[in-house]
Amino acid sequence: MNKSISAAKKLTGALAIPVIFAAVLLILCAANGKSMIANRTGFNYFVLYTAIVMLTTMALSINLNSGRFDFSLGSMAVLASVLSSRISYAMLQGGPGSAAAMLLLGILIGALLGLASGALYVTLRIPPIIASLGVTLIFEGLTFTLTGGKYVMTEVRNASISAFAGNWIWSLLVIAAALFIVIWLFDHTKFGYDYNALKNGQKVAVNTGVREVPNALVCYAICGALMGAVGFLQVARSNSINGGSLNFASISIMFTAFLPMFIGGYIGRYVNEKAGYLLAALCMSMLNSTFAAFSNEVSASAQSIINAVLLVLFLIWLSNERRLKQILRPIRS
Amino acid sequence: MKKYLAMILAMVMVLALAACGSAAPAASEQAPAGDSGKTVKIGVLVADVSGEEALGFANYYRNYIQSNYNVEFSYTEQLADAAAEKAAIEKFAAQGYDAIISFSASDRATQLQTCIDNGLYYAVASGMLDDAQYEQFKTSEYFVGQIGPSMDTEYEAGYAMGKYFADQGAKKIAMYGAFIPNPMHVFRAAGVLAGIGATYGGASEKDAIVGQIFADQGIDLKKVESKDVELAGYFQGFGDTTFDELFACIGAQPDAFLSVGMATTFFTQNLNDAGIAFSDIDSFTSANGEAMADGKLVYLAGKYSSSIGPVFAAVLNAVNGTPVRDDEGNAISLSQDYLVATDADSFQKYAAADQGDSPIFSKEVLDTIIGDVSYADFSAAVAADRG
Numbered sequence: 013m014n015k016s017i018s019a020a021k022k023l024t025g026a027l028a029i030p031v032i033f034a035a036v037l038l039i040l041c042a043a044n045g046k047s048m049i050a051n052r053t054g055f056n057y058f059v060l061y062t063a064i065v066m067l068t069t070m071a072l073s074i075n076l077n078s079g080r081f082d083f084s085l086g087s088m089a090v091l092a093s094v095l096s097s098r099i100s101y102a103m104l105q106g107g108p109g110s111a112a113a114m115l116l117l118g119i120l121i122g123a124l125l126g127l128a129s130g131a132l133y134v135t136l137r138i139p140p141i142i143a144s145l146g147v148t149l150i151f152e153g154l155t156f157t158l159t160g161g162k163y164v165m166t167e168v169r170n171a172s173i174s175a176f177a178g179n180w181i182w183s184l185l186v187i188a189a190a191l192f193i194v195i196w197l198f199d200h201t202k203f204g205y206d207y208n209a210l211k212n213g214q215k216v217a218v219n220t221g222v223r224e225v226p227n228a229l230v231c232y233a234i235c236g237a238l239m240g241a242v243g244f245l246q247v248a249r250s251n252s253i254n255g256g257s258l259n260f261a262s263i264s265i266m267f268t269a270f271l272p273m274f275i276g277g278y279i280g281r282y283v284n285e286k287a288g289y290l291l292a293a294l295c296m297s298m299l300n301s302t303f304a305a306f307s308n309e310v311s312a313s314a315q316s317i318i319n320a321v322l323l324v325l326f327l328i329w330l331s332n333e334r335r336l337k338q339i340l341r342p343i344r345s
Numbered sequence: 346m347k348k349y350l351a352m353i354l355a356m357v358m359v360l361a362l363a364a365c366g367s368a369a370p371a372a373s374e375q376a377p378a379g380d381s382g383k384t385v386k387i388g389v390l391v392a393d394v395s396g397e398e399a400l401g402f403a404n405y406y407r408n409y410i411q412s413n414y415n416v417e418f419s420y421t422e423q424l425a426d427a428a429a430e431k432a433a434i435e436k437f438a439a440q441g442y443d444a445i446i447s448f449s450a451s452d453r454a455t456q457l458q459t460c461i462d463n464g465l466y467y468a469v470a471s472g473m474l475d476d477a478q479y480e481q482f483k484t485s486e487y488f489v490g491q492i493g494p495s496m497d498t499e500y501e502a503g504y505a506m507g508k509y510f511a512d513q514g515a516k517k518i519a520m521y522g523a524f525i526p527n528p529m530h531v532f533r534a535a536g537v538l539a540g541i542g543a544t545y546g547g548a549s550e551k552d553a554i555v556g557q558i559f560a561d562q563g564i565d566l567k568k569v570e571s572k573d574v575e576l577a578g579y580f581q582g583f584g585d586t587t588f589d590e591l592f593a594c595i596g597a598q599p600d601a602f603l604s605v606g607m608a609t610t611f612f613t614q615n616l617n618d619a620g621i622a623f624s625d626i627d628s629f630t631s632a633n634g635e636a637m638a639d640g641k642l643v644y645l646a647g648k649y650s651s652s653i654g655p656v657f658a659a660v661l662n663a664v665n666g667t668p669v670r671d672d673e674g675n676a677i678s679l680s681q682d683y684l685v686a687t688d689a690d691s692f693q694k695y696a697a698a699d700q701g702d703s704p705i706f707s708k709e710v711l712d713t714i715i716g717d718v719s720y721a722d723f724s725a726a727v728a729a730d731r732g
Contacts, residue, residue, distance in 0.1 A: 050596030053619055057592045161422045163395035169614050178618055250588050251614040256394070256423050264585060303586070304593035308566045308579060312586040 025282035033295040037302045046305040059180035064245045066293035068269040071238040080140040086265030087151035092122040093243030097167040106170030118240035126236015130229045159255025177248040271323045385416045388437035392449040394423045396610040398628035401650035413708045427452035438463035443664045461487045466663045470656040472529045483675040489663045490677025492656045496532045502646045502683045503533035507540020519594035522581030523606035533605035543571035595619045629696040638689040646683040649699035654706025655727045658714045671720045
């Protein structure tokens with residue numbers, strides 16, 4: 013009996029935020045004669061955006077949960093997508109299989125870039141935030157040099173990538189695969205046990221024989237691989253790569269993951285944290301689709317402000333949760 | 346170990362600084378032996394380095410003009426604002442360049458003043474100064490002139506495009522405003538609204554619509570009123586939310602998607618995949634030809650790549666001491682019209698006439714307006730129908 017109550021509580025806790033998001037946004041759309049997802053095309057891009065946010069959130073959280081702030085995630089995604097698009101185009105000239113080739117190459121190149129970023133951090137032993145700023149500039153510079161600051165278009169405009177973006181099943185498969193691999197790696201392997209031990213008590217873990225440096229390097233490589241996949245998904249969404257991102261312009265890719273990371277962390281109290289990131293990504297995708305439906309009324313800058321306000325409100329809630337619950341208790345009873 | 350670390354850090358710094366350089370003139374191409382002793386060095390200001398039109402123009406200057414004249418072109422990186430334009434001109438001046446040709450429109454008056462201050466000849470190859478600016482600078486010896494579609498021509502191009510779709514029976518359209526408040530895009534967008542029979546803020550006259558769009562820095566859908574054609578979606582610029590806005594427009598299932606610039610660069614694939622007929626004001630490049638033959642591009646008002654030949658000729662004349670001026674000694678101001686293709690055949694007619702190695706403004710044609718040439722002869726050569 014207790015077990016079933018606990019399961020129900022978990023389910024309620026996990027779904028509360030997504031359901032509230034969906035209810036508020038759907039009512040908002042209905043009241044204004046809009047639809048959040050107008051048709052099949054809208055749904056395809058909805059699932060694709062969910063995949064982008066979920067993978068970026070996972071990549072951000074892996075290092076951030078261990079106290080390593082990584083600004084270079086966005087630049088990693090862009091550079092990996094430039095390199096993987098060039099190589100896959102050279103191999104297949106945009107023919108059948110281009111999407112799969114670019115995705116796999118993107119993951120591989122992303123992992124190598126992540127490893128390089130991690131190697132720089134563990135070798136230099138400077139604060140990770142500083143190391144990642146340097147890496148961001150290097151990756152952005154390399155991207156600019158490779159592309160001449162131009163948009164990459166020829167290499168990423170083909171029927172294969174269009175077919176990927178045009179069917180939500182592919183995005184769903186990416187979500188499922190990423191979720192399965194990340195849960196397996198972090199919850200069911202020795203690497204994952206070490207990671208969790210280091211996350212929860214670095215000194216104790218190191219004293220008990222956990223090797224911190226290799227663990228950090230693998231974390232960076234996994235983040236890179238996830239961002240390599242994000243680079244491909246971004247390409248599928250926009251059919252181009254902006255090669256002209258300089259002076260930390262790529263950081264905005266990473267910032268899209270902050271709100272879902274905190275929401276996912278909250279949902280993670282009730283279910284597996286990675287599943288929490290999926291539900292949080294779903295919330296962000298609903299918000300994004302609603303913004304799109306209201307794009308004629310809400311400007312891009314207003315959207316950024318709304319996102320920032322939501323993030324601040326959620327952080328206020330998290331910081332004062334106990335106090336707010338105490339205040340609400342008499343009202344409830 | 347410390348030595349290696351220091352070396353790595355130094356390399357990181359050098360790479361980072363190289364990456365951060367703003368709008369530095371890109372590496373220039375080596376000019377082959379020309380027909381005069383000194384190589385003329387021309388800096389080209391660009392705000393777009395990826396668009397079909399921009400690439401076509403760059404190919405013409407770099408591949409055709411540079412191999413036929415003793416001239417060297419250096420292109421800037423993508424110039425984001427007036428400060429970047431000014432900095433780029435000053436860098437060109439410091440490197441001993443002779444002239445500037447501008448495709449960038451953030452602040453033409455400042456560009457021109459900077460050129461005058463640095464003794465560089467200056468010409469506008471895309472868009473035009475407004476009337477007040479032209480009056481201010483037209484007698485300056487360093488202002489070579491402006492050759493390209495005038496703002497009236499831009500408005501007419503937008504009007505014709507809007508009217509085309511209205512006449513075709515479109516009842517619901519979506520629109521991309523490109524980079525409003527760029528004046529060229531403002532005038533085109535105003536033309537589109539007038540062309541579909543819409544009023545904007547109650548206004549139906551060109552100047553009133555243009556004035557309001559400038560004031561709004563975009564198009565406010567609440568101010569658009571149209572009896573026959575509904576404007577169901579609108580967006581502009583290019584940033585993080587652009588594709589969300591595009592997908593929202595696609596979701597509105599419009600009969601057509603009208604763009605006043607750059608849609609063929611950014612959205613061709615999405616619009617083809619969505620099966621939505623679209624139009625643009627761009628140029629006659631091979632990629633646009635494919636979009637018209639096999640995709641959903643159904644209307645293109647365009648320039649051909651060598652349409653920027655005369656402005657090069659005018660700059661060369663000025664540098665060589667034989668500037669082309671009108672009877673009152675003013676700088677050149679000539680408008681060029683757009684050509685319109687609505688199917689693959691008409692597109693091919695224009696595209697075929699302007700191939701890379703045999704452009705419409707070929708060396709033979711340009712040679713007739715290079716040297717000591719009168720304003721009347723120059724303008725007649727520019728105006729001649731070569732489409």
